[in-house]
Amino acid sequence: MSNGGKHLVIIGGVAAGMKAAAKARRESPTMKITVVTDEQYISYASCGTPYFIGNIVKDSKKLILRESPYFKNMHNIDVFTRHQATAIDTKSKEVKVNDLEKGQYLIFNYDKLIIATGAQPIxxxxxxxxxxxxxxxxxxxxxxxxxxxxxxxxxxxxxxxxxxxxxxxxxxxxxxxxxxxxxxxxxxxxxxxxxxxxxxxxxxxxxxxxxxxxxxxxxxxxxxxxxxxxxxxxxxxxxxxxxxxxxxxxxxxxxxxxxxxxxxxx
Ligand SMILES: Cc1cc2nc3c(=O)[nH]c(=O)nc-3n(C[C@H](O)[C@H](O)[C@H](O)COP(=O)(O)OP(=O)(O)OC[C@H]3O[C@@H](n4cnc5c(N)ncnc54)[C@H](O)[C@@H]3O)c2cc1C
Known part of the structure; x- marks a missing residue:
């Protein structure tokens, strides 16, 4: 796969989103890769959270495997935390994103889009x-x-x-x-x-x-x-x-x- 100047946007930054980002980087060293997630934390291990509450996992750093600077420095992947995708326009290939901290809307243009928005509890x-x-x-x-x-x-x-x-x-x-x-x-x-x-x-x-x-x-x-x-x-x-x-x-x-x-x- 050679996607030199293309832009991949991924919505969601936990297991699926960050794995997709890392795999895309392995496939294409030059593609621009952007992850947007509405959460503060990315790439974390939900599976360990009950044991963190139980004090068996003592350090929360063991739950949060990687943070945004790691992905930028090691893989040149831009991660926008606290940014919520609110609309996708597949005709113009745009994602509308709400910066939840500043309350401003941004537009991200994409060539490829991966939706990894997961699930939420009932x-x-x-x-x-x-x-x-x-x-x-x-x-x-x-x-x-x-x-x-x-x-x-x-x-x-x-x-x-x-x-x-x-x-x-x-x-x-x-x-x-x-x-x-x-x-x-x-x-x-x-x-x-x-x-x-x-x-x-x-x-x-x-x-x-x-x-x-x-x-x-x-x-x-x-x-x-x-x-x-x-x-x-x-x-x-x-x-x-x-x-x-x-x-x-x-x-x-x-x-x-x-x-x-x-x-x-x-
Ligand atoms: C307590 C617990 C224990 C678990 N134990 C295990 C286990 O032992 N083994 C196992 O295999 N699995 C386990 N799981 C399940 C596993 O954690 C999930 O399958 C995994 O988190 C799914 O990852 P995901 O990236 O698909 O989705 P999610 O983890 O749901 O991540 C999706 C992300 O996308 C974000 N998002 C959603 N909509 C938008 C939007 N519009 N804009 C921006 N961001 C958005 C969400 O906020 C979230 O951050 C457990 C889960 C929990 C909660």
Whole structure:
């Protein structure tokens, strides 16, 4: 591939975006490569974030593998953090980008475009959902917020909504931090991809480690105190005390940007 004077723009700067940028540079030493991401951090390991919250990974630098200067200095890749792509015009080959710090719009012309905008956690529109200390975990910034809440020492009871992989990793790590944890799962088993008999083995192990697991029960609402902090999770069958809630009920792909473009073209 020889793309001497061409410009590759990549939207999204985590696993897919930065890997695409690095691979493009290996293929073409001279191509201009630009990455835009709405986040402050790039190229980080989401997988380690539960263990950072649990104090097993002690240094946040182990989560953030590379920062923008590394990509500029080592690979001549320009990374624009806190820049959100808001529209794509495929006819004129332009991406409209909002500089989130300055509140200014920029236009990036491209010859090739890679969309690596990933996904975001599902947040159900339940009563009380906007109370403080109800979190999702996707980004390093999310992990910093959750860890800071745990480090405050004020969290005695946590409820984890969703018994999938992220929910259970959070349960493991919050228990390590001395917090009483209840996992609430709507289905009749945790870890839905597993057969039930296998999931029951995991559930038994998790409960032996001190986690309460309730299945076949769904969260209906959240209650809080006068300072707007969550205090209780109301499920179909229970009321659970909660100083912290982690929502881990799945993710949705970030398709808004692309769908806008499809609508624009039709
Ligand atoms: C807690 C946790 C544990 C995990 N553990 C594992 C594991 O053990 N093994 C494993 O394989 N995977 C694991 N994963 C999944 C893995 O982290 C994801 O698959 C990976 O992050 C996906 O990378 P991505 O680049 O496709 O998307 P994302 O990580 O979602 O990155 C997309 C980026 O694009 C940005 N963006 C979106 N829209 C725009 C826009 N319009 N303009 C600019 N930027 C935009 C987003 O803000 C984000 O920074 C885990 C994930 C989490 C949250």
């Amino acid at each position: 947040v159900p529109p339940l009563p009380g959902i906007s109370l403080d200390n109800i979190f999702t975990l996707r980004t390093v910034t999310d992990a910093f917020k959750i860890k800071s809440c745990v480090d405050s020492g004020k969290v005695k009871n946590a409820v984890i909504v969703g018994g999938g992989l992220i929910g259970l990793e959070m349960a493991e790590n919050l228990v390590l931090r001395g917090i009483k944890v209840t996992v609430v799962e709507l289905l009749d088993q945790i870890l839905p991809p597993l057969d039930k008999d296998m999931a029951m083995i995991v559930q038994k192990h998790v409960m032996e480690k001190g986690v309460d697991v309730v299945t076949s029960d769904g969260v209906k609402s959240f209650e809080g105190n006068s300072s707007n902090f969550v205090t209780k999770v109301i499920t179909g069958k229970r009321q659970l005390p909660a100083d912290m809630v982690i929502l881990s009920i799945g993710i949705r792909p970030n398709t808004k940007l692309v769908l806008q473009q499809i609508n624009y073209e039709t």
